[in-house]
Amino acid sequence: MKPVLRIDSQRVQGEIDELALISEAPAPAVTRVLFSSCDLEARDWIKSKCLDLGLHLRTDNVGNIFARWEGTEPHLPAIATGSHIDAIPNAGRYDGVVGVLGGLEAFRALKATGFVPRRSLELVIFTAEEPTRFGLGCLGSRLMSGRLSPAKAAELRDSDKISLPEWLARMNWGQPQLDTVQLQPGCYHAFVELHIEQGPLLEREQIDIGVVEKIAAPSAFRLRVEGAGGHAGAVLMPGRRDALMGACEIALGIEKAALESGSSDTVATTGVIRVEPNAINSIPFCVQMEIDLRDTDIETRNRVLDRIRQEANEICRRRQLSLTFESINADPPAIASPELVESIIQNARESGFSASTMVSRAYHDSLFMAVLCPITMIFIPCRAGVSHRPDEYSSPGQIAAGILTLAKVLQDWSLSLS
Ligand code: GLV
Ligand code: MN
Ligand code: MN
Numbered sequence: 001m002k003p004v005l006r007i008d009s010q011r012v013q014g015e016i017d018e019l020a021l022i023s024e025a026p027a028p029a030v031t032r033v034l035f036s037s038c039d040l041e042a043r044d045w046i047k048s049k050c051l052d053l054g055l056h057l058r059t060d061n062v063g064n065i066f067a068r069w070e071g072t073e074p075h076l077p078a079i080a081t082g083s084h085i086d087a088i089p090n091a092g093r094y095d096g097v098v099g100v101l102g103g104l105e106a107f108r109a110l111k112a113t114g115f116v117p118r119r120s121l122e123l124v125i126f127t128a129e130e131p132t133r134f135g136l137g138c139l140g141s142r143l144m145s146g147r148l149s150p151a152k153a154a155e156l157r158d159s160d161k162i163s164l165p166e167w168l169a170r171m172n173w174g175q176p177q178l179d180t181v182q183l184q185p186g187c188y189h190a191f192v193e194l195h196i197e198q199g200p201l202l203e204r205e206q207i208d209i210g211v212v213e214k215i216a217a218p219s220a221f222r223l224r225v226e227g228a229g230g231h232a233g234a235v236l237m238p239g240r241r242d243a244l245m246g247a248c249e250i251a252l253g254i255e256k257a258a259l260e261s262g263s264s265d266t267v268a269t270t271g272v273i274r275v276e277p278n279a280i281n282s283i284p285f286c287v288q289m290e291i292d293l294r295d296t297d298i299e300t301r302n303r304v305l306d307r308i309r310q311e312a313n314e315i316c317r318r319r320q321l322s323l324t325f326e327s328i329n330a331d332p333p334a335i336a337s338p339e340l341v342e343s344i345i346q347n348a349r350e351s352g353f354s355a356s357t358m359v360s361r362a363y364h365d366s367l368f369m370a371v372l373c374p375i376t377m378i379f380i381p382c383r384a385g386v387s388h389r390p391d392e393y394s395s396p397g398q399i400a401a402g403i404l405t406l407a408k409v410l411q412d413w414s415l416s417l418s
Pocket of ligand 2: 088095130
């Protein structure tokens with residue numbers, strides 16, 4: 001009989017609360033943007049927790065952190081878990097963090113029983129799952145998977161025009177070369193990420209554990225609309241070439257295109273609009289917009305993307321505006337490993353938790369880990385489905401259920417040779 005695994009939910013909650021204090025925004029909000037002093041402080045904080053547990057640390061050239069518990073057969077591909085600790089502006093304390101601190105607590109719980117893994121167990125803390133600095137999400141796992149080439153990554157610039165290599169040179173994490181970050185398929189035997197659901201379904205259905213079968217296909221693009229500026233009082237309405245009015249029409253068209261896609265899974269968000277010169281008495285002459293478009297079905301997503309491009313061109317032609325389109329990313333969906341999904345459902349139910357399969361509509365580092373090895377995710381409910389907000393919340397009991405399930409799955413898979 002397996003020894004009983006004990007999850008110390010008070011300790012985990014204490015750590016979640018402590019990490020939340022490392023924030024650029026005042027509590028209860030959490031902001032930790034890649035390369036900020038809080039990002040660096042949080043990295044040191046989590047590394048010291050890993051060292052306390054006797055894990056071996058490695059950091060790659062883009063700052064992905066790997067904390068390894070060596071198995072008795074260290075040459076075998078390891079079982080990995082993990083997530084991210086960066087946070088978008090004005091976020092909560094659970095997104096990503098539950099998967100990192102939960103992974104650590106799972107290791108602790110296993111160690112406390114005297115368990116010895118056969119395959120090594122590895123906790124991965126990914127660099128910049130959030131797109132805040134460079135507009136591109138999952139920077140660390142994208143590079144690891146090879147879906148983002150080092151050359152393309154080197155072209156990334158933040159809003160201050162500072163490039164990724166320039167930032168890395170300041171960080172001193174090793175060489176700023178990015179060509180060593182990519183890992184080869186098969187490097188891990190499995191990857192399982194614990195995460196809050198970020199949606200309302202588990203809470204509504206009173207399900208303790210959601211097991212991800214598929215991660216929706218995300219895409220993002222940037223539009224630049226240019227017209228003619230001028231004096232807000234002196235230039236009469238007929239014949240104006242107001243870039244913002246064109247952008248607004250495009251944004252409404254984007255909403256309509258998503259609503260009319262024929263799939264309730266299509267979601268489109270115009271989340272960024274930058275107006276120049278951004279002055280009340282001056283006609284906007286240039287607008288940059290960033291749009292996030294997703295669907296679980298890649299064909300539907302691409303069809304909506306084509307419609308948006310076509311309509312944006314028509315709007316700009318009619319309004320005599322110029323338009324440039326830049327794709328930020330257009331990723332395929334990820335399909336989870338049926339064996340991992342089954343193993344999570346079984347382990348959750350054996351622990352007395354209700355469990356059900358589901359789709360992840362948010363993207364996660366697991367989307368890119370799927371290029372390297374079989375993956376799935378363990379979702380836990382979060383209050384009212386709220387996420388990316390300071391009032392994001394999962395209870396200590398809900399988090400502990402996720403961690404216990406994760407620990408059992410890690411235990412089983414680290415012993416398996418097949
Ligand atoms: C991740 O945070 C996402 O936007 O899905
Ligand atoms: Mn997030
Ligand atoms: Mn996340």
